[in-house]
Amino acid sequence: xxxxxxxxxxxxxxxxxxxxxxxxxxxxxxxxxxxxxxxxxxxxxxxxxxxxxxxxxxxxxxxxxxxxxxxxxxxxxxxxxxxxxxxxxxxxxxxxxxxxxxxxxxxxxxxxxxxxxxxxxxxxxxxxxxxxxxxxxxxxxxxxxxxxxxxxxxxxxxxxxxxxxxxxxxxxxxxxxxxxxxxxxxxxxxxxxxxxxxxxxxxxxxxxxxxxxxxxxxxxxxxxxxxxxxxxxxxxxxxxxxxxxxxxxxxxxxxxxxxxxxxxxxxxxxxxxxxxxxxxxxxxxxxxxxxxxxxxxxxxxxxxx
Amino acid sequence: xxxxxxxxxxxxxxxxxxxxxxxxxxxxxxxxxxxxxxxxxxxxxxxxxxxxxxxxxxxxxxxxxxxxxxxxxxxxxxxxxxxxxxxxxxxxxxxxxxxxxxxxxxxxxxxxxxxxxxxxxxxxxxxxxxxxxxxxxxxxxxxxxxxxxxxxxxxxxxxxxxxxxxxxxxxxxxxxxxxxxxxxxxxxxxxxxxxxxxxxxxxxxxxxxxxxxxxxxxxxxxxxxxxxxxxxxxxxxxxxxxxxxxxxxxxxxxxxxxxxxxxxxxxxxxxxxxxxxxxxxxxxxxxxxxxxxxxxxxxxxxxxxxxxxxxxxxxxxxxxxxxxxxxxxxxxxxxxxxxxxxxxxxxxxxxxxxxxxxxxxxxxxxxxxxxxx
Ligand SMILES: Nc1ncnc2c1ncn2[C@@H]1O[C@H](COP(=O)(O)OP(=O)(O)O)[C@@H](O)[C@H]1O
Ligand SMILES: [Mg+2]
Numbered sequence: 001x002x003x004x005x006x007x008x009x010x011x012x013x014x015x016x017x018x019x020x021x022x023x024x025x026x027x028x029x030x031x032x033x034x035x036x037x038x039x040x041x042x043x044x045x046x047x048x049x050x051x052x053x054x055x056x057x058x059x060x061x062x063x064x065x066x067x068x069x070x071x072x073x074x075x076x077x078x079x080x081x082x083x084x085x086x087x088x089x090x091x092x093x094x095x096x097x098x099x100x101x102x103x104x105x106x107x108x109x110x111x112x113x114x115x116x117x118x119x120x121x122x123x124x125x126x127x128x129x130x131x132x133x134x135x136x137x138x139x140x141x142x143x144x145x146x147x148x149x150x151x152x153x154x155x156x157x158x159x160x161x162x163x164x165x166x167x168x169x170x171x172x173x174x175x176x177x178x179x180x181x182x183x184x185x186x187x188x189x190x191x192x193x194x195x196x197x198x199x200x201x202x203x204x205x206x207x208x209x210x211x212x213x214x215x216x217x218x219x220x221x222x223x224x225x226x227x228x229x230x231x232x233x234x235x236x237x238x239x240x241x242x243x244x245x246x247x248x249x250x251x252x253x254x255x256x257x258x259x260x261x262x263x264x265x266x267x268x269x270x271x272x273x274x275x276x277x278x279x280x281x282x283x284x285x286x287x288x289x290x291x292x293x294x295x296x297x298x299x300x301x302x303x304x305x
Numbered sequence: 306x307x308x309x310x311x312x313x314x315x316x317x318x319x320x321x322x323x324x325x326x327x328x329x330x331x332x333x334x335x336x337x338x339x340x341x342x343x344x345x346x347x348x349x350x351x352x353x354x355x356x357x358x359x360x361x362x363x364x365x366x367x368x369x370x371x372x373x374x375x376x377x378x379x380x381x382x383x384x385x386x387x388x389x390x391x392x393x394x395x396x397x398x399x400x401x402x403x404x405x406x407x408x409x410x411x412x413x414x415x416x417x418x419x420x421x422x423x424x425x426x427x428x429x430x431x432x433x434x435x436x437x438x439x440x441x442x443x444x445x446x447x448x449x450x451x452x453x454x455x456x457x458x459x460x461x462x463x464x465x466x467x468x469x470x471x472x473x474x475x476x477x478x479x480x481x482x483x484x485x486x487x488x489x490x491x492x493x494x495x496x497x498x499x500x501x502x503x504x505x506x507x508x509x510x511x512x513x514x515x516x517x518x519x520x521x522x523x524x525x526x527x528x529x530x531x532x533x534x535x536x537x538x539x540x541x542x543x544x545x546x547x548x549x550x551x552x553x554x555x556x557x558x559x560x561x562x563x564x565x566x567x568x569x570x571x572x573x574x575x576x577x578x579x580x581x582x583x584x585x586x587x588x589x590x591x592x593x594x595x596x597x598x599x600x601x602x603x604x605x606x607x608x609x610x611x612x613x614x615x616x617x618x619x620x621x622x623x624x625x626x627x628x629x630x631x632x633x634x635x636x637x638x639x640x641x642x643x644x645x646x647x648x649x650x651x652x653x654x655x656x657x658x659x660x661x662x663x664x665x666x667x668x669x670x671x672x673x674x675x676x677x678x
Contacts, residue, residue: 200401200403202399202401202403203403203405203406205368205370205390205397205399205403206397206399206403206404206405207405207416208369208370208389208390208391209368209369209390209391209396209397209465210391210396210416210417210420210464210468211391211392211417211420211421211468212391212416212420213389213391216420221405224407225406225407
């Protein structure tokens with residue numbers, strides 16, 4: 001009896017430890033292997049629209065035949081048409097520039113929040129999180145309203161006498177940048193705010209005491225100490241922005257072709273599942289670098305506690 | 306302590322720090338109330354007082370982190386109110402040490418020197434000297450989180466001394482250390498201070514620490530200074546009941562002054578008369594107290610000769626054995642208690658006074674201090 005209870009307890013503990021791995025295997029590794037498999041297939045007019053398909057009924061021989069038909073030829077296709085390279089680069093460019101802008105905008109916001117009196121801080125924090133209460137899609141649609149020819153922005157600028165003719169904001173890179181910066185700002189501000197708040201006020205006094213003026217203290221003491229938060233925020237924005245689809249699709253033009261849209265086109269318009277899958281696999285490999293960096297930053301931060 | 310170092314007694318000496326009628330209040334607490342204080346060059350000066358009496362506030366006003374509401378603060382004769390902290394030639398060692406966690410020990414100590422744009426080679430030399438001074442030569446490349454509490458304390462000290470400040474401010478610098486290390490460090494600080502000749506202003510709530518290290522100390526109470534003097538004077542000649550009770554243990558005998566030809570005579574409520582050797586020209590009939598330190602009371606099992614002055618009798622109700630001394634609590638016949646401490650010069654078994662024993666306490670006239678405040 002006792003031994004069995006102990007064994008049950010042991011397996012229970014084992015299950016808890018294994019849970020995150022089971023989760024990752026079920027919802028990350030398996031789907032990735034399926035996508036990888038599709039990227040190694042060829043298009044076909046069939047259901048599903050690619051060959052080969054794995055026939056488990058055929059047993060060992062069937063598996064061998066299946067593996068023999070897989071090839072990397074689809075990846076060669078990605079090199080032949082400029083559109084893929086173009087949209088990868090465009091995605092990188094948009095992600096890099098908007099992350100930079102997010103840092104520049106997010107830093108003073110987070111700093112100001114952390115310096116505010118305790119009650120104001122709570123209000124400001126809610127204000128930053130509040131947009132999450134409405135659907136992301138609706139918020140992007142709202143930007144269409146704001147940015148269109150006779151939208152809010154043009155009306156406001158005209159009322160202020162800054163422009164005579166309405167500006168075509170929509171369907172441009174600018175609109176995409178505005179949409180991305182707006183949507184991702186909380187992901188930049190929150191980790192930064194947490195770091196600013198942790199910052200020991202007496203360190204700033206110590207810097208002043210040792211002869212360091214305030215503006216300089218920001219760069220030699222404050223900024224280095226919030227760097228982990230800055231890195232976390234930047235990667236939390238950069239990584240998903242690269243794969244962003246909704247914002248460029250709704251606010252951008254044909255010139256703002258990000259990799260997510262190219263993937264969508266291949267998958268739904270061209271029904272070319274292997275190419276779409278290959279794009280996804282390449283994207284993932286490209287993202288492994290910043291993700292690994294992020295992991296590194298995180299674990300270093302945990303170590304220093 | 307340097308012999309004959311008494312600049313405060315010299316009427317021509319110019320103080321390096323002068324608080325001149327300084328007041329400071331936070332929202333609804335008065336932190337400093339109309340306080341004046343002079344500190345002289347080369348002094349090791351202690352601010353002593355209970356928690357919340359305004360010691361830190363006073364120090365922070367000197368460092369420039371708080372501005373007084375009223376009054377002037379002079380440093381070497383110049384009013385420094387309004388001068389930002391980074392332009393004041395004073396440095397502070399913070400209670401929490403406030404070491405920069407992202408910088409190595411070397412760079413922490415070099416931080417202040419870099420602000421002065423000192424050439425690299427000179428910085429390295431000065432940091433080396435400071436590391437030697439606090440005996441941390443091998444640890445220049447460590448980060449603060451890789452140091453022990455005592456090592457961090459020494460880095461903080463080295464950092465605050467690196468710029469050779471005119472005045473070094475220390476806010477409870479030893480509070481985080483354990484007792485043994487604290488005592489060692491007290492002596493190191495004294496040695497360091499007399500070697501460098503820098504003016505030290507230390508804040509502490511630990512009277513033993515203040516008395517050990519300081520040339521002079523200011524005893525503070527609720528934003529006021531109750532008394533400023535050398536530790537010996539404050540212990541032997543407290544100027545008020547509050548100071549007498551705050552610094553060390555004391556027995557207070559309350560009563561009224563009586564007319565007398567020689568010395569001061571105090572008559573308590575029971576009509577007992579006590580005599581003190583000296584005292585100001587006291588007005589007969591005024592309420593007053595005699596303060597007698599426990600170690601100045603003589604304790605005897607037999608009544609002293611009938612003509613012995615200042616004798617009281619009572620029963621031992623408590624004995625506190627502290628190792629070097631034993632403290633006897635004696636309940637007098639009128640219900641009041643007095644404390645007498647006796648050096649344990651002999652072994653425990655040979656000491657004859659026990660619980661419930663009737664004892665006679667007496668003190669010499671010059672052991673009592675007359676207090677009217
Ligand atoms: N920043 C502040 N805001 C409000 N009250 C303060 C502040 N700093 C200190 N005080 C108050 O001022 C008084 C003196 O404080 P402080 O100088 O820190 O005392 P000490 O160092 O002697 O313990 C205390 O009553 C304290 O509560
Ligand atoms: Mg304090």
